[in-house]
Amino acid sequence: MSMNALAHLRTILWTLVVVAAVGATGLYAYATMMRPAPVAGLGHGDYQLSTHEGAPFTRASFNGNPSMLFFGFTHCPDVCPTSLAEMTNWYEQLGAEAADLKAYFVTVDPERDTEAIIGDYVAWTGRVTGLTGTPEQVGKAARAWAVHYEKVPLDGGDYTMDHTASIFLLDRNGEFQGTIAYRESNDTALAKLRRLIGG
Known part of the structure; x- marks a missing residue:
């Protein structure tokens, strides 16, 4: 191969290296921008709820432990039981890693979900604490977390609840x-929980 051909080949190879480096840098920047950033002030507020055991619960009650927080209701046909089952499964998979990880289930249907009812609903999980309160206080908590919920009438006079599922x-x-x-x-959820637990 001639010297000119070698020089030409070397130029092409270096060009490919530069293109790959630029592409990798762009991909990293895109991934960094797409990663959700903490939202300042989300969850802050003066709401006053109670646990299914009757203990008072405020925003300050979250302090001291990493936590999972879910808004739902006990008459939920699919999203809520599925989410509780997933949380329970994550606890089992994390084992000792999740020793101080807390989990809370806040009702968006306080008219029906008393402390006793929500306590029975979460009892099988062994780890999730049920939270309820007056409609006004539940509304305050939902607004503090930017949670959507809405009563949806059903035939026969009953109703269900539409709500945020994250x-x-x-x-x-x-x-x-x-x-x-x-x-x-499951793998993505566990990775997020491990980052959370690790601080």
């Missing part, structure tokens, strides 16, 4: 750190 992730200071989407892949 699980909120909170750090040890009770600050929002991201979400786990409904039916998100």
Whole structure:
């Protein structure tokens, strides 16, 4: 091969290296921009709820432990039981790693979900604390977390609730750190929880 051909080949190879480096840099920048950033002030507020055991619960109650937070209701046909089952499964898979990870289930249907009812609903999980309160206080908590919920009438006079289905992730200071989407892949959810637990 002639010297000119070698020089030409070398130029092509270096060009490919530069293109690959630029592409990798762009991909990293895009991934960084797409990663959800903590939202300042989300979850802050003066709401006063109660646990299914009757203990008072405020925003300050989140302090000290990483936490999962989910808004739902006990008459929910699919999203809520599925989410509780997933949280329970994550606890089992994480084992000792999740020793201080807390989980909370806040009702968006306080008219029906008393402390006793929500306590029975979450009892099988062994780890999730049910939270309820007056309609006004539940409304305050939902607004603080930017959670949508709405009563939807059904035939026969009954109703169901439309609501946000994401699980909120909170750090040890009770600050929002991201979400786990409904039916998100198990591996992705576990990775997020491990980052949360690790601080």
